Amino acid sequence: MKKEKKEKYSNYISLKESRKIIRYNIGQMKYYERLKRKKKEPSEYTTTMHDENNIIEVEDLETCFFTDTGTVQSVHGVSFAVPKNKVVGIVGESGCGKSVTSLSIMQLVQAPQGQVVGGQIRFNAEELGYDEEGRKLCYDIVQMPTKEMYNIRGKDITMIFQEPMTSLNPVFTIGYQLDEVSFLHTPDITKEAAKAYSIEMLKKVGISMPEHTYESYPHELSGGMRQRVMIAMALAGRPKLIIADEPTTALDVTIQAQILELLRDLQKQEGCSIMLITHDLGVIAEMADEVVIMYAGRVIERGTVQDIFHHPLHPYTVGLQKSKPLINSDTNEPLYSIPGQVPNPINLPNCCYFRNRCGKCMEKCKGEYPHEIKVSETHSVSCYLYEQE
Ligand SMILES: Nc1ncnc2c1ncn2[C@@H]1O[C@H](COP(=O)(O)OP(=O)(O)O)[C@@H](O)[C@H]1O
Ligand code: SF4
Ligand SMILES: [Mg+2]
Numbered sequence: 177m178k179k180e181k182k183e184k185y186s187n188y189i190s191l192k193e194s195r196k197i198i199r200y201n202i203g204q205m206k207y208y209e210r211l212k213r214k215k216k217e218p219s220e221y222t223t224t225m226h227d228e229n230n231i232i233e234v235e236d237l238e239t240c241f242f243t244d245t246g247t248v249q250s251v252h253g254v255s256f257a258v259p260k261n262k263v264v265g266i267v268g269e270s271g272c273g274k275s276v277t278s279l280s281i282m283q284l285v286q287a288p289q290g291q292v293v294g295g296q297i298r299f300n301a302e303e304l305g306y307d308e309e310g311r312k313l314c315y316d317i318v319q320m321p322t323k324e325m326y327n328i329r330g331k332d333i334t335m336i337f338q339e340p341m342t343s344l345n346p347v348f349t350i351g352y353q354l355d356e357v358s359f360l361h362t363p364d365i366t367k368e369a370a371k372a373y374s375i376e377m378l379k380k381v382g383i384s385m386p387e388h389t390y391e392s393y394p395h396e397l398s399g400g401m402r403q404r405v406m407i408a409m410a411l412a413g414r415p416k417l418i419i420a421d422e423p424t425t426a427l428d429v430t431i432q433a434q435i436l437e438l439l440r441d442l443q444k445q446e447g448c449s450i451m452l453i454t455h456d457l458g459v460i461a462e463m464a465d466e467v468v469i470m471y472a473g474r475v476i477e478r479g480t481v482q483d484i485f486h487h488p489l490h491p492y493t494v495g496l497q498k499s500k501p502l503i504n505s506d507t508n509e510p511l512y513s514i515p516g517q518v519p520n521p522i523n524l525p526n527c528c529y530f531r532n533r534c535g536k537c538m539e540k541c542k543g544e545y546p547h548e549i550k551v552s553e554t555h556s557v558s559c560y561l562y563e564q565e
């Protein structure tokens with residue numbers, strides 16, 4: 177009887193277990209916070225890029241949240257790279273770790289419960305010089321002290337968030353907030369020069385009355401205009417990498433297309449790279465050069481946009497493609513949806529996370545998590561279907 181009761185409430189955490197989790201969390205959080213405050217020599221947070229043509233290389237990134245119900249492994253060994261002057265799309269269902277990956281790159285994960293616990297994020301900065309062997313140095317953002325991060329965050333790497341209303345401060349004018357970016361990155365700039373630059377940026381993002389918008393408050397603008405202002409703000413520091421986290425999800429479809437076109441044009445003009453996060457494969461097809469598909473905190477497939485759209489391999493990618501509505505479809509069949517849900521990210525077992533939803537599950541899929549298989553120079557997948565005997 178007792179055993180039955182325990183099984184019935186297997187999701188229930190006893191007071192004793194809860195205390196144990198809290199004690200463990202406090203220990204972990206203190207440890208990682210102490211590491212962040214520690215004084216470091218530049219040699220401790222600089223390294224060399226694996227490929228000079230990349231602006232950022234993420235390798236085996238691990239980001240956890242220490243919650244009262246257990247450790248949430250939000251990002252679990254994620255690796256990908258964003259080449260210079262390219263757009264890389266990160267796709268996946270809600271909750272698969274896209275935002276946490278981008279916040280890890282910006283060192284903005286909600287601390288102390290959220291911590292980057294492993295991996296490397298190599299950022300190709302210009303000013304660092306060369307090591308003894310003549311290789312160009314780069315930053316490792318995971319090891320970088322918070323103080324150093326201020327030098328690149330908002331300048332070399334900027335972010336455009338999903339909801340512009342929550343990112344703009346409602347009590348300051350657009351002009352005040354845009355000028356602030358110039359003052360921060362060019363401290364000796366005059367007030368007049370900052371204003372002129374802000375108005376130039378507003379013009380660049382297609383705002384027709386920039387002087388008027390400069391004097392406006394965020395609530396006086398439409399959603400599309402606000403997102404344009406956010407793009408202007410992101411571009412103001414002349415970044416090398418822009419992270420756009422679902423930049424058009426809060427906008428209606430026609431405005432979405434305009435904003436995406438603007439982003440693509442500006443990326444070409446300015447010669448920067450974009451890491452574009454979205455759950456919409458249509459957006460990826462329009463914008464991206466390369467695609468990374470994420471599932472439950474892991475990268476399950478990556479390749480060029482042609483690889484992913486013409487030869488999708490992982491059953492999850494195939495499912496995502498099938499669940500895309502088509503305008504010219506003439507069948508009356510209901511739209512396909514992938515059965516089941518993303519698994520609970522606490523204490524995930526070491527096996528394929530897509531197993532319970534996969535129509536192609538085989539005996540060997542019960543084994544450990546499939547490692548990444550390179551099927552061509554540009555295309556790789558983590559699935560037992562493509563493992564050679
Ligand atoms: N502040 C937080 N505290 C606890 N868990 C979090 C927090 N932020 C995100 N997570 C968890 O991390 C996982 C990934 O979230 P996220 O990166 O926001 O997903 P998405 O792919 O939709 O952007 C989710 O399971 C979410 O519950
Ligand atoms: S490894 Fe097996 S269960 Fe996982 S996606 Fe591939 S076929 Fe499906
Ligand atoms: Mg998100």
